[in-house]
Amino acid sequence: MxxxxxxxxxxxxxxxxxxxxxxxxxxxxxxxxxxxxxxxxxxxxxxxxxxxxxxxxxxxxxxxxxxxxxxxxxxxxxxxxxxxxxxxxxxxxxxxxxxxxxxxxxxxxxxxxxxxxxxxxxxxxxxxxxxxxxxxxxxxxxxxxxxxxFAVYWHYFHEYKSVIAANALDPSAVISLPCLPSMRMRDxxxxxxxxxxxxxxxxxxxxxxxxxxxxxxxxxxxxxxxxxxxxxxxxxxxxxxxxxxxxxxxxxxxxxxxxxAEGSLFKAAEEKGYMEWLDRQAERSVVYVSFGSLSMLKKEQMEEIWKVLREGERPYLWVVRKDNRWEGLEFEGDDGKGMIVAWCEQGRVLGHRAVGCFVTHCGWNSTVESLLCGVPTVAVPQWLDQATNAWLMETEWGTGVRVEVSGEGLVEAEELRRCVERVMGEEGEEIRRQAATWRDKSRDAxxxxxxxxxxxxxxxxxxxxxxxxxxxx
Known part of the structure; x- marks a missing residue:
């Protein structure tokens, strides 16, 4: 009994x-x-x-x-x-x-x-x-x-479905939902x-x-x-x-x-040396790039990201899953400046002193991890809740910036470079301060x-x- x-x-x-x-x-x-x-x-x-x-x-x-x-x-x-x-x-x-x-x-x-x-x-x-x-x-x-x-879903299913539907094709249209700040449709x-x-x-x-x-x-x-x-x-x-x-x-x-760790569907253990590589980098110097476990980036988008990392001066750690590698786009070779891995233990990476910026798809898990580790973000949302998460980071908490996409839906190299430099450079001091503030508040909670x-x-x-x-x- x-x-x-x-x-x-x-x-x-x-x-x-x-x-x-x-x-x-x-x-x-x-x-x-x-x-x-x-x-x-x-x-x-x-x-x-x-x-x-x-x-x-x-x-x-x-x-x-x-x-x-x-x-x-x-x-x-x-x-x-x-x-x-x-x-x-x-x-x-x-x-x-x-x-x-x-x-x-x-x-x-x-x-x-x-x-x-x-x-x-x-x-x-x-x-x-x-x-x-x-x-x-x-x-x-x-x-x-x-x-x-959750609140957006609730209001959508209770009285606001027609309002949202009427503006669905205009990403810049502003909508006001009960007790929430005004948001654009793209948010x-x-x-x-x-x-x-x-x-x-x-x-x-x-x-x-x-x-x-x-x-x-x-x-x-x-x-x-x-x-x-x-x-x-x-x-x-x-x-x-x-x-x-x-x-x-x-x-x-x-x-x-x-x-x-027990719940990982990917084998980060196969990736050797990325934590040791981070140990050798200067504090807050590394650009960490990861788009999570599901997002499939087009070859053209991968090329734009690769251009920024390859041509830039900052060290980088880029997660490129094996199922998102395109023929004709090679990442092999050591340029002495960065690492490309198929997967990693993201919580450990974001908690490392060398990471200064997180280029992210804005999944809520990644958002939470960036908050708890106090890492500023460059938001590149893909779908579902990610646009709202990007809005939270940029507008509500001030812990990151969101990229602008081209007419073809592409984040071009120059735009991504601009956002990374804004977060990592002198202009990003307030963003870094807010990231540290929300880190402490989240941990206290x-x-x-x-x-x-x-x-x-x-x-x-x-x-x-x-x-x-x-x-x-």
Whole structure:
């Protein structure tokens, strides 16, 4: 009976790096806050890359026997291939197959004497709430994008869809949403201005809508405000949180930067010497360039970036994934000035004293990491929430600058060079000061007794209380 009383949190996540990282960081922080059992569940395709020696079975962390990974199947155990698979079919099958197999995970854990007492899920996984409901288990949504993006989505799905649609083709058009500062259309998540429901932006918007439909159902059924965990801090996005606080309780529990090495889908260990190379560079001298785990840059864009790095005088570290290398564009050879790697441990790189600037696609994980490390940014957003994240960095926090694109949608070498020099040179002194200020505020938020730390402990206590209620019933 005592074992059954132990809180057991199952955290289900979409099988891509940008979702696994914040999920694992939340799990590790929860494990440090309270002694609870944690199970991370992502699709088989991702678990096989994370743990190739035991890809389809349970994996436990040696340092914590209460922390384990158990995969569900989304019907694409060998992975999604855009050349062979259709997005709509993939998402439909993902939901159908994932619901069945995740429920099986819950059942098997109960049969093994480890019943799940709470389920947490992130974006693209709204169906997990249905699995939890069918199993009689409370569930919570974990927003792995900023509160500002959540607020934009909320207002889009509640009264402002037609306003945004009417201005979708004009990136410079200004829109005002409740309690939020004025923003241009280009600052909004790209999916709310999608031209077609069949394009990837449109497909993602539909999946995001399912999450907000679910929150509406909870609001109507419970008569109380749904609680949503957000990987941000109250002070970072106070206005965004206020803009929806009458309908949803956004709880800032970040920004989180726990060690997430176990969740890597890429093998940074194969890359040798980049940390030692950084050790040899002068303080705040290196331009670090990375566009994350998904963004696919066109060959022309890669050439513009390469031109800036190759012809410039500053040392650089550039992450060019193996799946984004173009024929005829060679990066081999040692120019004595920089390094090009296929992947790296970004948290370690950004925390190194030699890094002075981060040229980034503005994924929220990269944004959070740059904040916590106090590294100024050159924002080159690609899609989804990245434009809003760039707006936050440039306009709200003053920690970076956003590039301007040409009429062909290209960031030309001269523009990228201008932004890098603005951040790294004398003109960037205020940007660097703001980066240091927000670094300290972000760390204070998650430090012992900080607002995010208090919020997470209160949530953990709520989970424990729900567990005790369930046992009593």
């Amino acid at each position: 005592e074992q059954k009383r132990q809180p057991h949190i199952l955290i289900a996540t979409y099988p891509i790096q940008g979702h696994i990282n914040p999920t694992l960081r939340l799990a590790k922080r929860l494990a440090r806050v309270f002694v609870v059992r944690i199970t991370i569940s992502t699709a088989v395709e991702a678990q096989r890359r994370m743990f190739p020696s035991s890809p389809d079975s349970e994996v436990q962390l040696e340092e914590n026997p209460l922390f384990s990974f158990i995969p569900y199947s989304n019907g694409y155990d060998d992975g999604f291939d855009p050349k062979k698979h259709d997005w709509k079919t993939y998402m439909s099958r993902f939901k159908e197959r994932g619901s069945y197999t995740l429920a099986s995970v819950v059942d098997s854990l109960a049969a093994d004497g480890r019943p799940v007492t709470c389920i947490i899920h992130s974006f693209m996984m709204s169906w997990v709430a249905d699995v939890a409901k069918d199993c009689g288990i409370p569930s919570f949504f974990y927003c792995i994008q900023p509160a500002t993006v 909004l998540p790209s999916c709310v201005t999608a031209a077609s429901p069949d394009e990837p932006n449109g497909v993602f918007l539909q999946k995001i809508k399912e999450t907000f439909d679910r929150l509406d159902v909870e609001l109507g059924r419970q008569g109380s405000i749904p609680l949503v965990l957000v990987n941000t801090a109250d002070e970072l996005e106070a206005r965004a949180m206020a803009s929806v606080n009458s309908k949803v309780e956004l709880v800032g529990i970040g920004p989180l930067l726990e060690d997430a 998650t430090g012992e007794g900080g607002p995010s730390d208090r919020n997470l402990k209160a949530f953990a206590q709520k989970v424990i209380s729900l567990c005790h209620v369930a046992v009593e019933k």
